[in-house]
Amino acid sequence: MSVNIEYNIKFEYQFFSKIMKKLLAILFIFSFCSATFAGNEGYKIKxxxxxxxxxxxxxxxxxGNKQYYKDTARVDGNGVCVFEGxxxxPGGIYTLIYNNTMLFEIIVNEPVIELETDTTNYVKKLVVKKSAENKLFYEHLFFITEKQRSIQLLQGKMEKADEDGKKKLREDITAISNEIKDFRLGIIEKNPNTLVASIFNAMKEPEVPNFETEKNDSIVRYLQYKYIKDNYWDGFDFSDERLIRTPIYHNKLDRYLNKIVFQRPDSINKEADWILKQTKPETELFKYTVHYVTNTFEKSxxxxxxxxxxxxxxxxxxHELAFWVDSAQVEKIQDRAKALAPLLVGKVTPNLKLLDTASVNWVNLHKLEADYTILVFWDPECGHCKKELPKMAEYYETIRDQNILVYAVSSDHNDAWKKFIRxxxxxxxxxxxPQEVYKDQQKVNEYVLTGKTDVASLNYSATYDIYSTPQVYLLDKDKKIIGKKLDTDLLKQVFENQYNIKGKE
Known part of the structure; x- marks a missing residue:
């Protein structure tokens, strides 16, 4: 089987898997794009x-990937409801909802749409009375539903088949996959100006070459990956605002940034910039992309x-680009970014000069000489800290002789803190x-003006964005951040897997 066909089968059914599952449960999702009506004709959906x-x-x-209520209509004694305005x-995917359940979906692209269906099976019994787009839509939907059933039957036979049987089954599955592809291409060719055709163009997957002249399997896989990535958005019209009112854009964007693009911040940023350049700042696609990327990777x-x-x-x-966000929220987001920017992986960590347990020495973090420094922020009254810090102390005893230090910052400088340490x-x-800092501004001035410490150190919770404890950073010999938001178990994995540092038993 060629790589080209294998790729198409794989992603063809990955893309439709959720759709088909919902279809069989009557609640189906089908991604497509549809236009905003020309002019201002109003709408009537009967x-x-x-x-x-x-x-x-x-x-x-x-x-995007969410649904919102748009209109309400009364169903009369004859079972007729009319949505009109x-x-x-705006063009997009619309759903009929009853009793908090989505019954079926329609393409809204014409000012007048008429449909008829039955409660015994809203999808199978649906008849399009008036709407060329929805006739194409359901013709395709019913076709792929039938073909999917055939594929599922063949896949069910795969486990019990011998090698020759499996080969034959794969060939049969490929043939059905090609039928679906040809059927879709036929719709595009015969109806090039329809929104259904636009849907299929947007959903196209790259057809990956075999690269038969290259004999090295690793290089072939790399070339195939690169081809997929470079051609992933072919056929997708970023100027088409209708796509934002369907799941298709969200699904493609989500898969691209989380599955196709290498999961590294620089790579994600580069691809997000490229996508946003394909849109226009005043459009919903731009707005949605900015929101999705920001929100998704903030929570990653x-x-x-x-x-x-x-x-x-x-x-x-x-304030100029984020037109949909009020000024106060823009300021809040920018302030959050300013707080996090110095704490990113690869940055030299902000310096700290804080007082030791003997209340004698102000220990300068940046002047510590170690190959690695574990920077820990904790609170003696924090329940999680009470469990995690002893665990870290036990682990540290197994690695401390490998030029590793722990700089542990407590929220309290008191007897209870010292007792917990002992x-x-x-x-x-x-x-x-020091406790007096929280009560006496003169002490703050004294410590800062004499050079013992600085305001950033005394206000370390703001400097390091500490809103919960414990917080653990791993620093290299130059005090660059090489790990963050770790616990003892993760720290151990990083040391062992990335730096080949094994703890002694």
Whole structure:
């Protein structure tokens, strides 16, 4: 089987898997784009639902991967409901909702749409009375539904088949996949100006060459990956605002940035910039992209992805570009980015000069000589800290002879703090802010003016954006951040897997 066909089968059914599952449960999702009506013709969507009467239905629409209520209509005694308005509806995917359940979807692209269906099966019994676009849509949907059933039957036979049987089954699956592809291409060729054709163009996957002249398998895989990435957006029209009101753009964007692009902040930032350059700042596609990228990678569990949030905030959340965000929120986002920017992986960590347990020495973090420094922020009254810090102390004893130090910053400089350190044998560089600093401004001035410390150190919780404890950073010999938001178990994995530092038993 050629690489080309294998790729198409794989992603063809990955893309449709969720759609088909929902279809079989009557709740189906099909991604497509549809236009805003020309002019201001208003809209009228008439739906007759046999078996339903004297109730209320709702018209919903997609925005990205979410749905919102758009209109309400009463179902009369004959099962007829009519959604209508003087203002035209923006093109997109719309859903009929009853009793908080999505019954089926329609393409809104014409000022008048008429449908009829039945409560026994809203999808299978649906008949398009008036709407060329929806006739194409359902013709395609019913076709791929039938073909998907055939594929599922063949896949069910795969486990029990011998090698020759499996080969034959794969060939049969490929043939069905090609039928679907040809059927879709036929719709595009015969109806080039329809929105259904635009849908299929936007959904196209790159057809990957075999690279048969290259004999090295690793190089072939790299070339195939590069081809997919370079051609991923072919056929997608970034100027088409209709796509934002369907799941198609969200799904492609999500897959591209989380599955195709290498998961490194610089790579994500580069690709996000490229995508945004394909859109226009005043459009919904631009707005959605900025919001999605910023929000997704701010919450990412991959270490260091906060660099994407900072990049987006600094470059796109300005008063000029972020037209949909009020000024106060823009300021809040920018302030958040300013707080995180010095704390990104690869940055030299902000210096700290804090007082030791003997209340004698102000220990300068940047002057510590070590190959690695574990920087810990903790609170003696924090329940999680009470569990994690003794665990870290125990682990540290197994690696301390490998030129590694722990600089542990406590929120309290008191007897309880010192007792906890002794009881749990925390042989760290233990420091804290003197208690009098919180009560006496003259002491703050004295410590700062004499050079013992500085305001950033005394206000370390703001400097390091500490809103919860414990917080753990890993620094290299130059005090650059090479790891953050770690616990003892993760720290051990980083040391062992990345730096080949093994703890002694």
């Amino acid at each position: 739906i007759k639902i046999n078996g339903l009467k004297d109730t209320t239905c709702y018209l919903g629409n997609y925005y 003087e203002e035209s509806l 569990k991959i270490m260091g992805m906060d660099a994407v949030f900072v990049h987006m905030a600094q470059n796109y959340y300005t 009881d749990n044998k925390m042989d760290f560089i233990n420091v804290a802010v």
